[in-house]
Amino acid sequence: MGLLSVLALSASISVAACATTYDYIVVGSGPGGAPLAANLARAGYSTLLIEAGGDEADNPTYRDLGNFIEACNDEASRWDFWVKHNDDPKVDALFKHNTWDTGDGTFYVGQNPPAGAKHLGIQYPRAGVLGGCSLHNAGVSSLAQDDDWNIVANLTGDSSWEASKMHRYLKEISKTEYLPAGNPDHGYNGWLSFIADDPSWAKQNNTPGVRIVHKFAELIGQKGEDALTLLSQNDLLSSGPNKDEKSSLFNMVYHANAQGKRSTPRDFVTATLADPAKYPLTLKLRTLVTKILFSNSTTSPRALGVEVMEGASLYRADPKHTPGAKGPISQIFANKEVIISGGAFNSPQLLKLSGIGPASELTQFGIKVIKDLPGVGEKLGDNYEASIMALTKEPIPAGLMTTIFRTPNAPTKKRNIYAWCGPFSFEGFWPGFPTNYGPTQWECAMVQIGPKSQRGTVRLRSADPQDTPDINFRFFKDQGDADISELVSASNILREAWKAAGAPAEPFQELHPCPGELGKAPCTDAMQAEYIRTQAYSHHATSSCAIGADSDPMAVLDSKFRVRGVQGLRVVDASAFPVVPGAFPVVPTMMLSQKASEDIIADAKKA
Incomplete structure (x- = not known):
């Protein structure tokens, strides 16, 4: 692809079309949302993919896998969540890498901060960028344990989650570059390249x-x-x-190609956007979703669309955020469904802001309760x-x-x-x-x-x-x-x-x-x-909107990713796992996204 073509593609994905209604709205472009949005568009459904961050395109900091430390530290995409590891602040204070805001634009890391420094907590960086955390991770790729899939089948009675049936989703997305073609356990025609050490x-x-x-x-x-x-x-x-x-x-296996360039869901999205006549996908960057819109029904509320605020660095996790910064607010509607793929932190937050979550917590902040779901934001694992x-x-x-x-x-x-x-x-x-x-x-x-x-x-x-x-x-x-x-x-x-x-x-x-x-x-x-x-530390957060049994009051989703008690709303990302999947969740999450694509398209065809 020549320079002019690259520039044209980058420009084409910076501004969304003017339409305000789509078949599907997908919120979040990480390993859960990006493949799903591309698959829905490739199935012929008009789909809007919304990302709060920008696109780093072919920036070598992100494109070259060997630069993952620089990518994870880079303010161009970094979102800083300051978390706790423990209920007891005295225990958390012993963590050697506690971080403080010194007030002069720098951080202090340690246990003896300068006078006047503001304690932030323990850094848990995420990526506010097209492709999500697949753009700043180390690319390490491994599978979930079979029991991590089987538990969903056992909890819900949905045999499609059995481990013996889940591996085909990996084959569908894979372009295996470290083994010769023909290995029946691997895929060779997918959008996600894999290489080995x-x-x-x-x-x-x-x-x-x-x-x-x-x-x-x-x-x-x-x-x-x-x-x-x-x-x-x-x-x-x-x-x-x-x-x-x-x-x-x-x-060790990585999601990258033979040239050492990252292979990520971003590539699948941009390949889909490159043929707008065939695939009705629209991408809206630098857009913060502020709430999910629902019908007025009190017995069977339905997700109708989302409210958004447009502008760069509007979310306060972004180190480039300017205090007091706002953006224009508008509403976008979905004919079929709204799908939340914000990750283990942002998906439960958005559900709660929209009235889906523990009623006691929502009323504390004056939020109208659409559906009392006590499990939203609970069972966070890593x-x-x-x-x-x-x-x-x-x-x-x-x-x-x-x-x-x-x-x-x-x-x-x-x-x-x-x-x-x-x-x-x-x-x-x-x-x-x-x-x-x-x-x-x-x-x-x-x-x-x-x-x-x-x-x-x-x-x-x-x-x-x-x-x-x-x-x-x-x-x-x-x-x-x-x-x-x-x-x-x-x-x-x-x-x-x-x-x-x-x-x-x-x-x-x-x-x-x-x-x-x-x-x-x-x-x-x-x-x-x-x-x-x-x-101890961690960076594989999951399970905060977990799939569970019908009889479990803490279950947020059913086996088809549908939010319980409302219509037209699903969550498709790592927050859906009932347990932490294996050692590295990025590939299992992309497999989960492939399964969700199949489930949602099948439901659409039945309607």
Whole structure:
């Protein structure tokens, strides 16, 4: 595509058409909303996709996957949510990366803020941009556990959610670039490209990195000499029987193409917009949806459309927001349905602002109750994340060692830890993250699969749609000791593998959770548990508008994503999952979006 064509396409997606009525309105252009809007338009339905942010087009900060740290820190798209991890402010105060507004346009990160600084909380960045968080994440791609799909089938009686039937949605969206065509477990004609890591570093003989990866393979029941084969051939996106019980090394997969460029739902949207004569999709950028409009019926309210405020950086999570900034307000209507895809924070907020949620909370802010749904904004869940970090005597030349494994204290036979190790630093999010410890840094980062506590909440701070909600993850509220003990067990296994490094990498000087020389400094399970309890972090929020059983008063959605008690309204994004799906929810959310597309189009054809 030439320069003029690129400029023309960018211009074409900056301004929406003047029509005020569409078949469908989709609010939010992330991994849930963007594919859905494109699919509806490709099925012939006039569809409006609304995004509060802009479009970063081919900005290399976003387009090149290797720049994900810069993308996540970039004010061009960053939305800052300042969250709590705990009900007890004394516990949250122990988190080392608490953030403060100094009042001079800068942040202070730490536990000893300057006088007069305003405490903000713990940063949880999201992306206000076309494509949502798929534009600023690290691109890591993995599957949900089979049980994460089966739970929906079991709760609702809808067998279409069974894991054996869900994998086809991945095949439909996939363009697999790391395997030769013809593998029946993969798709090759979809809009989402996948590539895999280059594990050739593991060919080296008798180097510290290779010794570590060989030892780790042995610790999880594999053969050390098979490490290169496992890293090369074990496929994270393969289904197969008992896949969730297989502890092994794996080849890390990314949603990107062979040139290292991100592959995201944005690409699917722009490809759809490029043929307006065939696909009736309209995109409205820099537009904040302030409420859902309903009919006046008191017995069977129906979503009729949305109210919007137009302008850039209107939402206060946007660091570019100007206090007091407003925009013109208008209404847009849907002939068929309104679909909310704002993500785990914004979807429940918008439902509540529109009168759908716990009646007691809505009346507190003077919001007319359309439907009392106590589960809206409840059951917020996330993967717990933690890391062990050290400095080595000499740098360890190695790529990423990726593994999914089961700790001995896991509650079932299923794997419960996704980890990756290498010469990098990642310890959570704060303005300007991460800390660069230099060329000798060595880390193993962990994501817990299947956390047992989902007691987080997304609640209104005010009735102002420009305001951010009050978010509290309530880490470790239920069965917290069990969750922590699994992370401690994983730390011990990973650390044991480090001891195989040998010269010239040793000695390791561990920075956390057990500061001091590896093998000599005290490192008890209790010490590690306390560190994890106060320093765990997360960035995979889900389940705040969860699908559930008809008999469950906390269920927000039915199995077809329909909001209970109202008509013409669905939620399609990560907030719909009843449990946190696997270790990384971005690919499961795109699979969920593909399923929702099929369900909605099928319903439209019946009407």
